[in-house]
Amino acid sequence: MATLNSDSRPIIGRGPSLGARFFFLALISVGIMVLDHRQGALDSLRQWLLSGVYPVFRVVDVPFNAWDWVGSSFADRSRLREENGKLAGELRVANLRLQRLESLTEENRLLRDLRTASAGIADRSLIAEILRVDLDPFRHRVLINKGANVSVYKGQAVLAADGVFGQVERAGLGAAEVILITDSEHATPVQVNRNGLRTIAVGTGEIGKLTLPFLTVDSDVKVGDLLITSGLGGIYPAGYPVAEITKVERDAAETFAIVEAKPLARLDRDREVLLIWSEPVPSLDSPPAAPAGKAAAAAPTPKPTP
Amino acid sequence: MMHESRGGFGRLVATALVALILTIVPLPGAISWLRPDWLLLVVIYWSLATPRIAGLLFAWVCGMVIDVVSGTVLGEHAFAFLLIGFLTHRLQLRMRIFPIWQQAFVVLLMLLIYQFLIFWIDGMTGQAVMTWRRWVPGIVGAAIWPLVASVMDTANRRFAR
Numbered sequence: 469m470a471t472l473n474s475d476s477r478p479i480i481g482r483g484p485s486l487g488a489r490f491f492f493l494a495l496i497s498v499g500i501m502v503l504d505h506r507q508g509a510l511d512s513l514r515q516w517l518l519s520g521v522y523p524v525f526r527v528v529d530v531p532f533n534a535w536d537w538v539g540s541s542f543a544d545r546s547r548l549r550e551e552n553g554k555l556a557g558e559l560r561v562a563n564l565r566l567q568r569l570e571s572l573t574e575e576n577r578l579l580r581d582l583r584t585a586s587a588g589i590a591d592r593s594l595i596a597e598i599l600r601v602d603l604d605p606f607r608h609r610v611l612i613n614k615g616a617n618v619s620v621y622k623g624q625a626v627l628a629a630d631g632v633f634g635q636v637e638r639a640g641l642g643a644a645e646v647i648l649i650t651d652s653e654h655a656t657p658v659q660v661n662r663n664g665l666r667t668i669a670v671g672t673g674e675i676g677k678l679t680l681p682f683l684t685v686d687s688d689v690k691v692g693d694l695l696i697t698s699g700l701g702g703i704y705p706a707g708y709p710v711a712e713i714t715k716v717e718r719d720a721a722e723t724f725a726i727v728e729a730k731p732l733a734r735l736d737r738d739r740e741v742l743l744i745w746s747e748p749v750p751s752l753d754s755p756p757a758a759p760a761g762k763a764a765a766a767a768p769t770p771k772p773t774p
Numbered sequence: 775m776m777h778e779s780r781g782g783f784g785r786l787v788a789t790a791l792v793a794l795i796l797t798i799v800p801l802p803g804a805i806s807w808l809r810p811d812w813l814l815l816v817v818i819y820w821s822l823a824t825p826r827i828a829g830l831l832f833a834w835v836c837g838m839v840i841d842v843v844s845g846t847v848l849g850e851h852a853f854a855f856l857l858i859g860f861l862t863h864r865l866q867l868r869m870r871i872f873p874i875w876q877q878a879f880v881v882l883l884m885l886l887i888y889q890f891l892i893f894w895i896d897g898m899t900g901q902a903v904m905t906w907r908r909w910v911p912g913i914v915g916a917a918i919w920p921l922v923a924s925v926m927d928t929a930n931r932r933f934a935r
Contacts (some may be wrong), residue, residue: 654928
């Protein structure tokens with residue numbers, strides 16, 4: 469229980485009363501909250517504060533990194549050999565695909581030129597590492613070790629090896645906060661790869677589950693369909709895989725079907741992600757940001773900063 | 775006297791740092807929502823033990839750090855911490871003589887008020903997290919309060935001189 473020692477300062481004459489101090493600090497808090505929420509005027513302050521806390525994040529991350537390092541340096545030979553074989557196999561397949569992809573990219577570019585519409589193909593990318601710290605158990609956010617000093621910006625798309633990962637919510641100096649596509653405040657403009665049907669995939673707050681609330685009962689989706697980014701909204705460039713439909717429930721009495729999807733990126737396991745800088749989308753024919761109310765309100769404002 | 779109060783402040787910062795690390799150290803996803811609000815427990819403890827060193831400003835700054843770390847609206851946790859700090863200061867003289875279980879009960883009420891305040895401000899800024907799980911950290915926090923208080927007491931006495 470609390471002890472009575474170590475408190476020998478005079479009782480009388482220590483400034484304003486408790487109530488007054490409370491009132492004063494409460495006013496400041498409310499003021500800051502309003503400023504931060506309404507105008508976002510405190511972004512740079514937050515950037516500095518985040519950089520200030522960064523050493524603590526590092527301290528937490530270091531033991532895990534060290535453990536990884538120990539684990540990998542004592543990995544036995546047969547496992548390495550096996551892994552090497554697997555990687556070589558994967559590389560062969562990837563190279564084959566790449567050869568085809570190059571011709572397709574070229575063809576795609578020509579077609580796009582014909583349409584004079586560029587959906588912004590990624591042209592620069594950077595690998596960032598996810599720091600192993602928990603930010604908030606009810607929100608799907610992670611911290612990466614690249615920040616504004618390498619021109620990471622708010623609203624930048626973040627990809628993982630298997631699919632879309634999320635977008636930058638806040639860029640500090642040496643670190644940035646990334647909001648995952650499964651966060652309940654995040655919405656991803658997607659289209660069904662099979663037929664080009666466009667819709668919005670909204671996060672559920674559960675890792676491994678997205679919902680597609682704006683698909684009507686008679687829309688053409690089925691379990692197993694691949695969802696790719698549609699390029700609308702200006703944050704994610706078009707054509708990156710997002711998720712796979714896992715559940716379609718149609719109730720004739722309802723307007724909307726219940727559709728769920730599973731993200732392809734291993735959101736809770738990936739350690740490295742890819743930051744991409746896409747070409748600025750020409751404003752001429754880029755449609756207004758993600759339609760449906762929630763999406764437009766929820767997804768941080770799409771600002772295709774060059 | 776000066777020396778002692780400065781030493782006291784050092785202890786505050788050190789324990790707050792430990793609490794912050796406990797707050798962000800990764801836990802397996804299945805139990806991450808059980809994590810108590812470590813930093814708030816530390817603030818309550820110091821507000822009880824050395825109220826004249828751990829003033830409202832200390833509580834407020836700790837809340838601000840949580841705001842930065844968890845990416846919520848700046849000032850949200852700061853305000854909630856401030857309120858809990860204020861309540862603790864007001865009840866301090868009574869709480870110090872409570873038996874430990876009764877103290878834990880008051881701490882439970884405080885943690886729930888804290889969660890409610892956060893829930894409320896989240897709702898106002900349009901980011902409400904609607905799940906019963908968000909009340910669990912408060913209960914866990916109150917349950918481990920006796921442990922936290924005794925560990926901190928021991929540390930406090932050992933480093934006091």
